[in-house]
Amino acid sequence: MAVAAKTAAGRRTRPLLEVIALHKSYGSVQAVRGIDLSLANESYVTLLGPSGCGKTTLLRMVGGFEAIGSGTLMLDGMRLDDLPANRRPINTVFQSYALFPHLSVLENVAFGLSYRAVPKDRIKARAREALATVRMEAMADRRPRQLSGGQQQRVALARAIVNEPRLLLLDEPLSALDRRMRKDMQIELKDLQRRLGMTFLHVTHDQEEAFALSDRIVVMRDGRIEQQGAPGDIYTRPATAYVADFIGGASCLPGRILGPAGKGYAIETALGRHVVPGVAGLSVGARAVLCLRSEQVALGDTGTPAEVTHAVYRGADWLLECVAGGQLFQVAHAGPPPAPGETVRLSFDPDRVWIAREAA
Amino acid sequence: MSRLGTLWVCLVFGFMYLPIAMIALFSVNASDVMAFPLTGVTGQWFAEILGDGRLGGGFLTTLAVAFPVALLTTLLGAAAALALTFYATRFRVLFAALLLLPFLVPRLILAVAQLILFKELGVSRSLLTVIAGQSVIILPFTTVIVASVLIRIDRRLIEAAADLGASGWCSFRRVVLPLMGNGLMAAWVIAFVLSSSEYVLTAFLSGRQQALSVLVASDFRFDLSPSLNALAVLIVLGNIALVVIAEAIRHRAGRLN
Amino acid sequence: MRPQSAGNWLALPVVAALGALCLAPLAILFAYSFFSVDFVTISHDPSLKNYARILQSETYRGLIARAFGSGLLVAAITAVIGYPVAWFLAKRAGAAKTMLLTLLLVPLYSGDLLRIFAWRVLLGAEGAINRSLIWLGAIDAPLQGLLFSPLATHIALTYNYLPFMVIGLWLAFESLDDAWLEAAADLGAPGRDRFRRVTLPLTAPGLIAGGLMVFVMVVGDYLTPQLLGGASGVTVISAINDLFGTAFDWPLGSAIAWTMLAILMLCFGAGATLIRRSSLVAEGA
Numbered sequence: 001m002a003v004a005a006k007t008a009a010g011r012r013t014r015p016l017l018e019v020i021a022l023h024k025s026y027g028s029v030q031a032v033r034g035i036d037l038s039l040a041n042e043s044y045v046t047l048l049g050p051s052g053c054g055k056t057t058l059l060r061m062v063g064g065f066e067a068i069g070s071g072t073l074m075l076d077g078m079r080l081d082d083l084p085a086n087r088r089p090i091n092t093v094f095q096s097y098a099l100f101p102h103l104s105v106l107e108n109v110a111f112g113l114s115y116r117a118v119p120k121d122r123i124k125a126r127a128r129e130a131l132a133t134v135r136m137e138a139m140a141d142r143r144p145r146q147l148s149g150g151q152q153q154r155v156a157l158a159r160a161i162v163n164e165p166r167l168l169l170l171d172e173p174l175s176a177l178d179r180r181m182r183k184d185m186q187i188e189l190k191d192l193q194r195r196l197g198m199t200f201l202h203v204t205h206d207q208e209e210a211f212a213l214s215d216r217i218v219v220m221r222d223g224r225i226e227q228q229g230a231p232g233d234i235y236t237r238p239a240t241a242y243v244a245d246f247i248g249g250a251s252c253l254p255g256r257i258l259g260p261a262g263k264g265y266a267i268e269t270a271l272g273r274h275v276v277p278g279v280a281g282l283s284v285g286a287r288a289v290l291c292l293r294s295e296q297v298a299l300g301d302t303g304t305p306a307e308v309t310h311a312v313y314r315g316a317d318w319l320l321e322c323v324a325g326g327q328l329f330q331v332a333h334a335g336p337p338p339a340p341g342e343t344v345r346l347s348f349d350p351d352r353v354w355i356a357r358e359a360a
Numbered sequence: 361m362s363r364l365g366t367l368w369v370c371l372v373f374g375f376m377y378l379p380i381a382m383i384a385l386f387s388v389n390a391s392d393v394m395a396f397p398l399t400g401v402t403g404q405w406f407a408e409i410l411g412d413g414r415l416g417g418g419f420l421t422t423l424a425v426a427f428p429v430a431l432l433t434t435l436l437g438a439a440a441a442l443a444l445t446f447y448a449t450r451f452r453v454l455f456a457a458l459l460l461l462p463f464l465v466p467r468l469i470l471a472v473a474q475l476i477l478f479k480e481l482g483v484s485r486s487l488l489t490v491i492a493g494q495s496v497i498i499l500p501f502t503t504v505i506v507a508s509v510l511i512r513i514d515r516r517l518i519e520a521a522a523d524l525g526a527s528g529w530c531s532f533r534r535v536v537l538p539l540m541g542n543g544l545m546a547a548w549v550i551a552f553v554l555s556s557s558e559y560v561l562t563a564f565l566s567g568r569q570q571a572l573s574v575l576v577a578s579d580f581r582f583d584l585s586p587s588l589n590a591l592a593v594l595i596v597l598g599n600i601a602l603v604v605i606a607e608a609i610r611h612r613a614g615r616l617n
Numbered sequence: 618m619r620p621q622s623a624g625n626w627l628a629l630p631v632v633a634a635l636g637a638l639c640l641a642p643l644a645i646l647f648a649y650s651f652f653s654v655d656f657v658t659i660s661h662d663p664s665l666k667n668y669a670r671i672l673q674s675e676t677y678r679g680l681i682a683r684a685f686g687s688g689l690l691v692a693a694i695t696a697v698i699g700y701p702v703a704w705f706l707a708k709r710a711g712a713a714k715t716m717l718l719t720l721l722l723v724p725l726y727s728g729d730l731l732r733i734f735a736w737r738v739l740l741g742a743e744g745a746i747n748r749s750l751i752w753l754g755a756i757d758a759p760l761q762g763l764l765f766s767p768l769a770t771h772i773a774l775t776y777n778y779l780p781f782m783v784i785g786l787w788l789a790f791e792s793l794d795d796a797w798l799e800a801a802a803d804l805g806a807p808g809r810d811r812f813r814r815v816t817l818p819l820t821a822p823g824l825i826a827g828g829l830m831v832f833v834m835v836v837g838d839y840l841t842p843q844l845l846g847g848a849s850g851v852t853v854i855s856a857i858n859d860l861f862g863t864a865f866d867w868p869l870g871s872a873i874a875w876t877m878l879a880i881l882m883l884c885f886g887a888g889a890t891l892i893r894r895s896s897l898v899a900e901g902a
Contacts, residue, residue: 065799085802092803098796102818102895111814115805163804365705369717372702375776376724379735382745386738394738394745436634439627447624455628462639464885466837468854469874472861473642476871480645496638499631528623550726557728560839573730580734581844592734596727603726607719 014077016041016199017062017167022071024057031057032069033223039167039201044193046210047203049220050246055203056171058220062201063092063169075166086115091160092169096176097152099144105131105155106140112163130162131155133192150181157189161196168193170202174209186212207247211235219243239279240357244291251297251329252289254358259284265355270325271304278355287358294319294330296348299338303347311337322346380596387589394586405590415591418572422556425487425571429494430552436495437502437547438540444503445510446518446536463500470497471564478565485567493561498554502547509543509610510536542609549606553599643878650871659867667872677873680853685880688832691774695782695831696824698775703786703823707793718787721780729777733844736773740764740845765847773841778834782827789823822892829888833881853877 015038024032032054039045047055060066062073064085073080080088091112099108109127118126131137134154144152153173160168170189174182190213193200204210210217211231218228227239238244241252255269264277269290282288299320306324311333320331320338324346331346338344386394390402409415440459444452462470474493475485483489513536521531559573566574572595580588651663671677702721710717724732739745740763747759763769793816801811839858842850853873860870 063799063803065802085799086805086807090803092800094796094800096794096796098794098800100797100800100815100819111801111806112804115810159800159804362709365701365709368701369705372698372779373717373720376721376779379732379739379776380724380727382739383731383735386745393748394741436631440631443624443628443631447627450625451628455632458632458635458640461635464833464881465639465643465878466839466854466874466881468839468858469646469837469878470639470642472857472870472874473646474638475861476645476649476867477642492638496635499635532623553726557726557730559728559730573728576734577730580730580737588734589738592727592731595731599726599728600723603723604719607715607722611715 015039016043016076017201018072018074019058019062020072020074022058022061022068022073024054024061024066024069030223032061035071035223035225037218037225037228039199040216042197042199043215044190044200044202044213045216045218046214047201047218047220048205048207048210048247049226050205053220054223055205055220057223059092059169059171059201059203062167063090064088089166090169091163091165091167092171093153093156093160093173095171095173097144097156099152099155099159101144103144104140105136105142105144105147108144108155109159109162112159116163127158127162130158133161133195134158134188149177150185153177153185154188157192161192161198164198166199168198168200170200172203172205174204174206182209183212189213219246221246237279237354238291238356240359241289241291242359244289244354244356248293249330250291250293251327252291252356253327254287254289255355257282257284257286257288257355263351267355270327274350276350276353276355279357282355282357288355289358291354291356292329292348293353294332296353297329297331297346298348299331299333299344300347301345303345305343306346308338308340308342308344310340320344383589383592383596386586387593389586392586394589405587406594408587409590409594412587415572415575418570418575421487421569422572424569425490425494425562426552426555428491429498429555430548432491432495433498433502433551434506434544434548436499437551438506438544440499440503441506441510441543442536445507446513446515459500459503462496467497467560468564471561474561475564485565487566487569489565489567490562490571493565494555494558497558497561498551501554502551505547505550505610506540506543509540509546513539542612546606546610549602549609553602553606557595557599646871647875649868650875652868652871654866654868657865667869668876670869671873671876677853677856680851680856681873681876681880684836684853684877687771687774688836691771691778691835692782692828692831694771694775695779696786696828699779699782699786699827700820700824703783703790706783706787707790708795718784721783724776725780729840732777733773733841736769736776736845737764740769740772764845765849767846767849770842770846770849773845774835774838777838777841778831781830781834785827785830786820786823789820789826793819818895822895825888825892825895829885832884836877836881 017037017039019035019037022032022035023030035054035058047058049055057066061068062080064080064083068081075089099105100111103111106124106127109130110123113123113126128137128140131140134157136151136154136158139147139151139155144155147155153176156173173189174185177185186209189200189202200213202210202213214231216228217231217234219226219234221242227234227243229237234243235248238247238250244250244252253269253271255267258266258268258273260266261275262277264275265282265288266273266275267278267288267290274290276290278288304324306322306329308320308322309328310321312319312321318333318337320333322329322331322344329346385398387405388401388403389398390400390404391398440455444456444459471493474489474496478485478489517535517539518531521535522528526534556571557573559577562571563574563577576588576591579585649659650667651665653660653662653664653666671681706714706717706721737744741747744764746763747756750756751759797815797819798811801815806814837854839852839854842852843855844850846852854877857870857874857877860866860873864870
């Protein structure tokens with residue numbers, strides 16, 4: 001399926017979607033407070049955050065289901081602000097799929113085509129093609145409620161992509177599926193996005209899902225963007241303690257910056273001084289956190305003494321919880337675990353850990 | 361869209377309350393003619409109604425019918441609702457259809473059919489026949505009211521009670537019954553109101569003792585006196601008070617669950 | 618006590634009561650419909666004479682047709698009036714919903730008689746509307762067509778049964794997920810099409826259920842046409858009443874009653890099947 005032709009120049013110079021200073025409040029509650037975001041063409045972008053962080057509100061404003069409070073939305077350089085949902089070249093995969101229960105699978109997929117410039121006799125064929133791309137052509141005559149969750153998910157996907165939208169929105173599309181199905185669908189979604197060369201904007205609260213899918217992750221918190229970047233950047237170089245904790249559950253050891261040193265900063269913490277790389281722009285004396293992920297901390301003969309409080313078997317390894325200097329650390333440990341109550345010594349490679357801001 | 365909707369809803373509710381408002385207005389209007397312009401305020405019509413011994417007797421007859429009807433239909437309605445929801449019988453669909461039947465059959469046809477039955481059985485018309493006849497048509501309403509409370513009760517509560525060692529009867533008495541109590545009260549009140557305002561079955565099945573609704577009907581077939589307005593206002597106010605109480609009880613049940 | 622057997626025991630008294638006071642009377646009525654009147658006694662020789670008479674009589678056929686016509690008309694009117702109200706109650710009323718629903722039902726409980734009385738006060742030649750119009754100078758003489766006319770009957774019937782239609786539709790709107798409308802908009806459907814292709818088909822079960830309730834009650838209504846219809850108040854139901862009263866032809870009355878019941882049950886069965894089919898669609902079973 002070919003995406004509507006665009007001039008090559010236009011593609012390169014201009015982002016597909018631009019969100020500029022977007023605000024939205026309900027009564028006294030500010031759901032979205034000042035978001036600037038741009039989406040490159042043919043990218044897979046995830047809005048990641050806990051429930052109530054404003055990610056769904058943002059998505060719904062892009063889709064046209066929620067009036068924008070203030071700010072601007074631009075798609076291909078065209079203002080979307082006052083365009084109703086039915087006239088935006090954007091389609092959505094809804095959280096509960098929202099398949100029409102009174103129509104067959106095929107009729108569901110064909111629904112949007114009746115509002116596109118598609119010849120009447122081509123509509124059914126096009127709908128079948130779309131069903132084939134999600135391997136659901138055998139279910140064309142079923143009713144949505146006769147399908148499993150995963151199958152409904154695929155139909156919802158087919159119903160959206162058949163319209164060849166400039167931008168596809170996905171609102172927690174995998175949250176109703178079980179873990180196994182979710183993994184399979186993640187692979188399929190990513191694969192589909194690559195094959196179609198479409199831009200996907202995906203909302204989720206599941207960081208694993210965001211990592212599996214995205215070219216770019218936008219971490220949101222309290223209606224604002226906390227950090228955005230490639231998955232690897234976000235994981236290895238979190239900007240704030242919040243991001244470090246939300247993504248991969250790093251242990252954040254509070255400290256104070258002593259000054260620039262080596263490739264990063266010297267930081268004073270309850271567990272001593274360390275020279276560690278970190279986010280740019282931290283000034284001397286600033287409060288910051290040292291982020292330690294479970295796989296970055298190791299047990300050894302030297303290092304900080306800590307008491308083991310719990311050991312949880314994870315199949316491939318053990319996750320130990322240890323307390324040192326009043327701070328809880330998680331340690332991935334391959335061998336047989338020390339018993340709870342035992343004292344161990346923790347060490348880490350200062351070049352592999354990271355200093356993040358205490359708050360945005 | 362929403363504003364248009366609001367306007368329409370206001371109009372429709374206005375339509376629903378226009379007749380009642382009109383009766384209320386004329387019940388205190390100091391003129392024999394029920395028409396505008398209004399001439400002044402009087403309590404004459406209420407005094408006339410309250411001093412009317414015949415209507416007073418009718419009112420007592422109405423109560424004598426409505427109390428047993430409300431009790432009977434609440435008990436039967438509760439049994440029916442339980443059989444439809446919690447302790448579903450195998451014949452549920454058939455049972456539901458049977459319960460709907462009195463609602464489907466025109467009142468007058470049911471009334472004459474019951475009249476023939478009573479005649480064939482040699483039962484003469486009395487308050488008992490009125491109670492029997494009314495109970496049948498009010499039963500669907502009480503069933504629906506109790507069922508509407510029952511379907512909101514989590515069925516796992518019974519399983520939890522059984523898990524904690526309660527027998528079937530015990531779990532009913534200690535779990536289901538307390539939760540459906542509000543539904544029973546609401547059903548009783550609504551049944552009472554429906555019984556007191558029922559005319560067709562009452563008129564056809566009653567003997568010498570005549571209930572208020574029958575007396576009112578014969579009154580207003582012959583002349584339209586403003587005192588009827590006063591009577592209507594009293595009845596409507598009484599009914600509204602009861603219905604509001606019943607609804608309040610039912611919604612309290614909803615919140616508790 | 619196992620649930621299943623408990624259910625059967627609970628249903629027993631209800632079935633007994635309904636059997637004795639609803640099924641048995643209707644069965645006797647059915648038996649009577651095959652009897653005939655011999656001067657002043659009732660002859661128990663079964664025959665289809667009564668049904669033949671109904672078929673041949675233009676009067677009775679006309680009355681039956683008119684009853685069903687009225688039922689359809691009032692069902693249609695209440696549907697048009699009630700549809701936006703039900704939508705508003707389910708989707709826009711917010712916290713006021715409970716109160717509005719109660720307010721909608723309250724007039725129902727004042728009883729047929731009082732409601733009819735009120736309309737008589739409103740519509741009569743000496744009634745509030747006429748007198749007010751004269752007082753305002755809009756007309757010189759009272760409008761005669763207001764009371765004791767099919768118009769008066771149908772206004773009051775609409776008034777009587779509108780709440781049932783609204784309740785039926787309201788339930789349908791409550792189960793109408795807003796996400797379906799958003800999905801339709803997302804797929805490019807403008808407002809009009811969202812209504813035609815999504816809202817209307819998905820609320821159709823409520824429309825049928827409400828329509829069926831209104832239809833059945835209008836067809837069976839005795840008092841309203843009697844007390845407000847004047848000369849037009851002769852209905853098939855009042856004809857049955859006459860046959861059991863002054864005309865003393867119980868068998869013919871029974872036959873007409875059963876003809877009505879049979880048609881009503883057919884309508885009900887057809888409606889129930891339609892609803893079941895459309896909710897099968899919704900449930901996907």
